[in-house]
Amino acid sequence: MPVPKSKQGKPLGGIGAERQSRRKHSLVLDDRLLSKQYITNKLDSRVSNEAFSSSWAGVESIAPSKAALNDKFNALSVTTSAWTQEDAASTSSKTRLYDSGYLGVGAGSGLAYSSITERLTVDGNIKATGGLLLGSGAANTDYTIAFDGESNDGLLTWMEDEDYFKFSDDILINSTEKIYFNDTSQFIQGSSATVLSIGATDEIDLTATTIQVNGAADINGAADVSGNLTVGGNTTITGNLTVNGSATAIHTTNTTINDNILILNNDVTGTPSENAGIEVERGSSTNVAIRWNESTDAWQITNDGSSYNDISTSASTHGAVTIDNQGTGLLGLSTQAITVNDVMVKNSGDTMTGQLVLSGTSGGSGTTALSITGGNSAASNAAVSITGHLEATTKSFNIPHPLLNNKRLVYGSLEGPEHGMYARGSFDVEDKRRKVAIDLPIYWSSMVHSDYTINLTTYGDYNVWIKNRDENGFWVETNSDKEWSFDWNVIGGRKDAKLVVEPDA
Numbered sequence: 221m222p223v224p225k226s227k228q229g230k231p232l233g234g235i236g237a238e239r240q241s242r243r244k245h246s247l248v249l250d251d252r253l254l255s256k257q258y259i260t261n262k263l264d265s266r267v268s269n270e271a272f273s274s275s276w277a278g279v280e281s282i283a284p285s286k287a288a289l290n291d292k293f294n295a296l297s298v299t300t301s302a303w304t305q306e307d308a309a310s311t312s313s314k315t316r317l318y319d320s321g322y323l324g325v326g327a328g329s330g331l332a333y334s335s336i337t338e339r340l341t342v343d344g345n346i347k348a349t350g351g352l353l354l355g356s357g358a359a360n361t362d363y364t365i366a367f368d369g370e371s372n373d374g375l376l377t378w379m380e381d382e383d384y385f386k387f388s389d390d391i392l393i394n395s396t397e398k399i400y401f402n403d404t405s406q407f408i409q410g411s412s413a414t415v416l417s418i419g420a421t422d423e424i425d426l427t428a429t430t431i432q433v434n435g436a437a438d439i440n441g442a443a444d445v446s447g448n449l450t451v452g453g454n455t456t457i458t459g460n461l462t463v464n465g466s467a468t469a470i471h472t473t474n475t476t477i478n479d480n481i482l483i484l485n486n487d488v489t490g491t492p493s494e495n496a497g498i499e500v501e502r503g504s505s506t507n508v509a510i511r512w513n514e515s516t517d518a519w520q521i522t523n524d525g526s527s528y529n530d531i532s533t534s535a536s537t538h539g540a541v542t543i544d545n546q547g548t549g550l551l552g553l554s555t556q557a558i559t560v561n562d563v564m565v566k567n568s569g570d571t572m573t574g575q576l577v578l579s580g581t582s583g584g585s586g587t588t589a590l591s592i593t594g595g596n597s598a599a600s601n602a603a604v605s606i607t608g609h610l611e612a613t614t615k616s617f618n619i620p621h622p623l624l625n626n627k628r629l630v631y632g633s634l635e636g637p638e639h640g641m642y643a644r645g646s647f648d649v650e651d652k653r654r655k656v657a658i659d660l661p662i663y664w665s666s667m668v669h670s671d672y673t674i675n676l677t678t679y680g681d682y683n684v685w686i687k688n689r690d691e692n693g694f695w696v697e698t699n700s701d702k703e704w705s706f707d708w709n710v711i712g713g714r715k716d717a718k719l720v721v722e723p724d725a
Contacts (some may be wrong), residue, residue, distance in 0.1 A: 265282075266281065266282055266283060267282070267283055267284075267285050268282050268283070268284060268285060268288060269285045269287045269288055270288060272284050272288055272292060322336050322337070322338065322339060322340075322341070323336075323339065323340050323341070324336035324341045324342075324343075325340075325341070325342045325343065325344070326341070326342060326343020326344055360380050360381055361380055362377055362378060362379055362380050362381075363377065363378045363380075364376065364377040364378075365377075374388065375387070375388035376388075484496040484497070492514050493514055494514060495511050495512060495513055495514055495515075496511060496512050496514075497509055497510050497511025497512060497520075498510055498511075506523075506524055506525040507525045508521075508522060508523055508525065509521070509522050509525070510522075510531075511528070513528070513530075516530070518530045518531070519531040578590045592604055614632060614633075615632070615633035615635075616630055616631055616632045616633060617629075617630070617631050617633075618630045637719065637721045638713040638714070638719050639713065639714045639717035639718075639719050640711055640712060640713055640714065641664075641667060641668050641711070641712055641713075641714055642709060642710060642711045642712075643660055643661065643664065643709065643710050644707070644708065644709035644710070645658070645707070645708055645709075646705070646706070646707050646708070647696070647705065647706055647707075647708065648703075648705045649698075649703060649704050649705065650703050654697060654698055654699075654700075655687060655695060655696070655697045655698075656695070656696055657693060657694075657695050658693050658694050658695070658696060658708060659692065659693040660692060660693045660694075660710065662692075664691070664692065664712075665691040665692055666715070667714055667715060667716070668712035668713065668714060668715065669712055669713050669714075669715055670690075670691045671712070671713075672710050672711060672712030672713075673710060673711050673712070674686055674689065674694055674708065674709075674710050675708065675709050675710075676696060676706050676707070676708050677706060677707045677708075678698075678704070678705070678706045679704075679705040679706065679707075680700065680704065680705070682698055682699055682700035682704060683698065683699050683700075684696055684697070684698045684704070684706050685697055685698075694710075696708070
């Protein structure tokens with residue numbers, strides 16, 4: 221709304237101005253009042269006629285003039301059949317787009333127009349910060365990325381019909397890079413920590429391809445390999461190992477197996493018919509083997525690779541073990557013990573019904589049927605220990621001759637109608653005693669009957685006799701009037717071992 225004249229102020233000076241009082245201070249100019257020249261200069265500095273380029277990136281205080289825009293538009297179409305390029309000089313252009321639909325990106329001097337033969341030609345690297353690289357074409361179309369334009373060595377192709385990627389050359393992974401399967405926990409990495417790691421739901425299917433592992437292979441899940449698998453380092457399998465091939469070869473010096481039972485012919489069902497066993501490869505010498513014969517139901521052994529001898533005549537009757545007497549079938553025993561409950565070692569509680577027969581040859585040049593070395597009588601360590609009765613046609617000791625190097629010493633055992641024990645000793649009397657007591661061992665009365673026999677022999681022309689006796693010892697008396705000496709021995713039958721002298725035949 222206009223202000224009435226009555227309300228308007230009077231001019232400060234000139235015609236119609238009110239009379240002013242005299243100023244008492246200096247004139248003050250207000251510099252906030254802008255001149256036309258100042259405003260014009262300011263506006264001109266915000267407009268540039270220079271053709272804008274990449275150097276204008278980030279500049280917000282200067283605007284291009286009509287002349288600058290005209291120059292830029294003209295520069296984009298100065299080359300025949302090219303829609304856009306950065307400047308008129310074709311040798312330095314970095315971006316070119318042709319009306320035919322081909323796009324070339326790269327340094328102008330290194331990217332000639334003749335090189336732009338594909339929809340997108342890039343002279344340099346392609347960097348994607350996100351999103352997908354998608355290919356969309358006709359159905360069942362394979363898509364190929366070529367890393368080597370002059371040959372087929374560097375091709376990566378998606379095989380549409382088979383749904384897998386195909387590489388035309390080797391894939392080399394350095395010590396830090398990875399190829400991922402599904403997520404970052406499932407990858408191939410060229411390092412000693414993890415060479416190949418695949419999730420539980422993923423598979424590597426190698427139907428007729430060789431896998432070669434030069435380092436360690438740690439497979440925590442199931443491994444199904446239909447082709448060849450060569451491992452140069454250690455292999456640890458925490459699950460089960462199933463080999464479906466027809467042959468298994470283990471080229472090791474030592475093989476350690478924790479299982480206490482190894483099962484052969486594991487795939488047999490119904491009535492068995494094939495023999496099973498273990499054979500030893502001996503190179504240029506004849507192989508030896510031990511087997512179970514299904515036709516005869518007996519364990520067999522061979523030393524010549526062809527002739528098998530039964531270890532047991534049958535699984536039920538347990539035939540005797542036969543060892544030949546020609547020196548080639550000896551059973552050598554050093555420090556090991558052999559326990560025989562029957563003819564073969566059977567289950568605990570089985571009753572012995574057979575016998576073990578060892579046959580040597582008689583005569584001066586005969587052979588020993590059983591030779592056992594060991595034992596120490598001083599330490600009560602017997603080479604043969606028998607709980608029960610031992611019988612023989614004759615018994616003797618046979619030892620190296622103590623004086624003649626080319627002779628042996630053979631003694632026969634003293635035999636009688638009882639299992640006897642004896643004790644002996646000597647007695648010298650140097651005082652005036654005419655009666656002495658002979659004490660037998662403290663165990664004598666527990667082992668020997670009380671009707672034992674006593675024999676005395678003097679060392680002079682005097683008499684000695686038995687004064688009395690009991691189960692623990694006896695007393696000897698003499699008529700000698702000087703020092704006297706004698707030897708004594710006693711023989712008695714054992715209480716714990718009764719002998720039937722004439723049993724029924």
